Amino acid sequence: MKLFSSALSAAAIGIALLSGAQAQQNQPACSSVYTRKEILSLTSYEWSVIKAVLSAMQRDGWFRWFSYVHNT
Secondary structure, three states: OOHHHHHHHHHHHHHHHHHHHHHHHHOOOOOOOOOOOOOHHOHHHHHHHHHHHHHHHOOHHHHHHHHHHHHH
């Protein structure tokens, strides 16, 4: 009984893997894939852009709004 159960489980896993591989082949390829950049490798220009965006968010009250939405 235990051998039959193991064989049945192995067969089910095999079928799932085969059907999953076929389903993935039917999926369209990604048009653009982004890789997250390591924070320690940012250039001074990239840091200035981040600083400008965060300053604008603070100035426009985005952080105040975000904390209000998530604390009520």
